[in-house]
Amino acid sequence: MDKKTQNIASYCLGLLGLGILAFGCAEKINTTLDHRPPNIVIIYVDDLGYGDLGAYGAKGVATPAVDRMAANGIRYTDAHSAAATCTPSRYALLTGEFAFRRQAQVLKGDAPLLIEPNSYTLPAMLQKAGYRTGIVGKWHLGLGNGELDWNTAVKPGPLEVGFDYSFLLPATGDRVPCVYLENHHIVALDPTDPIVVSYDEPLRERLVASENPDSVRYIGDPQHSNTTINGVGRIGYMSGGESALWVDEDFPDIFTQKAKDFITASQNAPFFLFFSLHDIHVPRLPAERFQGQSSMGLRGDAIAQMDWMSGEIIKQLEALNLAQETLLILTSDNGPVLNDGYEDQAVELLGGHDPAGGFRGGKYSAFEAGTRVPMIAYWPGRIQAGVSSALINQTDLYASIAALLEKPLAKVEAIDSQNVLPALLNAENPGTEYLLEESLTLGLRHGDWKYIEASNIAGAWIASKGIEGGLLPQAQLYNLSQDPREQNNLAAQEPERIKAMQAKIDEIRLQKTR
Ligand code: NG6
Ligand code: CA
Numbered sequence: 001m002d003k004k005t006q007n008i009a010s011y012c013l014g015l016l017g018l019g020i021l022a023f024g025c026a027e028k029i030n031t032t033l034d035h036r037p038p039n040i041v042i043i044y045v046d047d048l049g050y051g052d053l054g055a056y057g058a059k060g061v062a063t064p065a066v067d068r069m070a071a072n073g074i075r076y077t078d079a080h081s082a083a084a085t086c087t088p089s090r091y092a093l094l095t096g097e098f099a100f101r102r103q104a105q106v107l108k109g110d111a112p113l114l115i116e117p118n119s120y121t122l123p124a125m126l127q128k129a130g131y132r133t134g135i136v137g138k139w140h141l142g143l144g145n146g147e148l149d150w151n152t153a154v155k156p157g158p159l160e161v162g163f164d165y166s167f168l169l170p171a172t173g174d175r176v177p178c179v180y181l182e183n184h185h186i187v188a189l190d191p192t193d194p195i196v197v198s199y200d201e202p203l204r205e206r207l208v209a210s211e212n213p214d215s216v217r218y219i220g221d222p223q224h225s226n227t228t229i230n231g232v233g234r235i236g237y238m239s240g241g242e243s244a245l246w247v248d249e250d251f252p253d254i255f256t257q258k259a260k261d262f263i264t265a266s267q268n269a270p271f272f273l274f275f276s277l278h279d280i281h282v283p284r285l286p287a288e289r290f291q292g293q294s295s296m297g298l299r300g301d302a303i304a305q306m307d308w309m310s311g312e313i314i315k316q317l318e319a320l321n322l323a324q325e326t327l328l329i330l331t332s333d334n335g336p337v338l339n340d341g342y343e344d345q346a347v348e349l350l351g352g353h354d355p356a357g358g359f360r361g362g363k364y365s366a367f368e369a370g371t372r373v374p375m376i377a378y379w380p381g382r383i384q385a386g387v388s389s390a391l392i393n394q395t396d397l398y399a400s401i402a403a404l405l406e407k408p409l410a411k412v413e414a415i416d417s418q419n420v421l422p423a424l425l426n427a428e429n430p431g432t433e434y435l436l437e438e439s440l441t442l443g444l445r446h447g448d449w450k451y452i453e454a455s456n457i458a459g460a461w462i463a464s465k466g467i468e469g470g471l472l473p474q475a476q477l478y479n480l481s482q483d484p485r486e487q488n489n490l491a492a493q494e495p496e497r498i499k500a501m502q503a504k505i506d507e508i509r510l511q512k513t514r
Pocket of ligand 1: 087174281334
């Protein structure tokens with residue numbers, strides 16, 4: 001090649017290079033300008049068991065809206081709530097840190113905020129990434145600093161840990177205070193009728209269920225027989241706040257409307273909605289139009305109500321043309337329970353329905369049904385339909401969502417959260433190698449192996465609910481591929497495996513948190 005030809009050749013190569021560069025830039029500009037980060041919606045159902053949805057084999061109730069999500073998204077068969085009860089699960093989901101590190105257990109309705117204000121949280125991470133963040137529904141992570149006056153600004157709470165908007169059921173449906181909290185204030189509170197909440201001293205301004213059995217619609221256990229509100233005994237005492245009291249049957253309409261309003265108001269920014277349902281927790285008091293929709297009485301009717309609420313969120317996303325811009329995850333905070341304090345005939349009317357979907361245990365339990373819950377990821381146009389057996393802990397959502405946004409995490413941020421984004425986007429991809437199962441003790445999954453630490457907790461109260469707690473003074477080891485119902489304890493035959501799995505739990509325990 002002579003010099004002139006060489007020059008022409010390098011000129012052409014240069015042009016080609018520029019072209020590639022220009023094309024590359026155009027591509028880059030397209031992805032950043034045309035595609036805003038996806039909205040994230042988590043529908044967090046309360047106490048929904050692995051077998052409680054049509055898509056997971058439910059018999060006594062139809063769940064068409066959620067089943068459609070499952071049929072068009074990824075349905076997970078080995079996804080787990082972070083713990084077998086509510087407060088610890090929510091703590092881990094929102095912080096990416098296991099709740100045992102804070103010794104977090106189910107909180108009273110007047111407990112202080114469990115998450116440190118201004119610490120790393122999933123909503124705060126999303127807020128920093130430009131998201132508008134909102135929570136609608138059950139909170140149960142504590143409020144205030146310990147000396148809470150419900151009649152003034154109630155804080156710190158969700159707004160101090162990363163949410164821009166909150167509309168809350170402060171603790172649980174069966175705990176006082178039975179009022180809505182919007183941002184920092186009780187909704188519709190009359191200042192001349194201040195609220196007082198007590199979990200120690202009986203307040204008798206309202207009837208106390210244990211002293212007035214005729215004041216309740218159905219019998220509660222002694223813990224659920226303090227203040228009678230809307231014909232149901234609650235845990236804890238509450239006086240005042242008459243104008244602010246909720247009516248349980250209004251929950252579906254009020255919470256769904258607030259969630260839809262949040263989506264509408266946020267449609268121009270990427271948004272994160274944590275839609276945290278009261279259903280199907282006790283007391284189960286579905287709106288009249290859902291009563292009788294299942295063959296299982298109130299518990300099944302509450303599932304039908306939950307299905308309607310979930311479907312309304314999808315409809316709203318579709319109406320605003322946002323379904324393809326939104327990653328929606330539906331899951332539950334712990335496994336199923338039938339009688340959780342009220343005689344609402346959940347046991348008697350069960351029929352052939354199996355809330356735990358074939359697994360052993362339930363809510364509170366160290367056995368699989370304690371944390372193995374339904375989980376569906378739905379993102380039309382982005383996620384292909386499939387069934388995934390990936391091991392996923394809800395604690396992993398934090399790091400996975402950060403990965404989706406390509407946001408690196410700080411060293412001390414979401415320390416227990418593992419990136420399972422590939423498994424969220426494609427049913428063929430694996431999840432984690434190990435998975436911690438938190439209940440009153442700790443368990444560990446390694447593939448199909450399941451180890452439960454020895455525990456000296458008696459757990460008789462779990463048994464009183466008809467649930468096997470899985471707590472034994474000696475170690476338990478099961479091979480779920482051959483023994484999904486955890487019947488044959490192989491601990492004695494597998495000392496090396498037990499040692500290795502215990503060592504892994506110890507390593508997780510000792511992990512540096514700050
Ligand atoms: C328990 C309650 C139970 C339920 C649970 C919390 C008693 C005897 N039982 O302490 O009814 O409220 O707490 O459920 O009080 S959770 O889903 O929020 O974890
Ligand atoms: Ca729960």
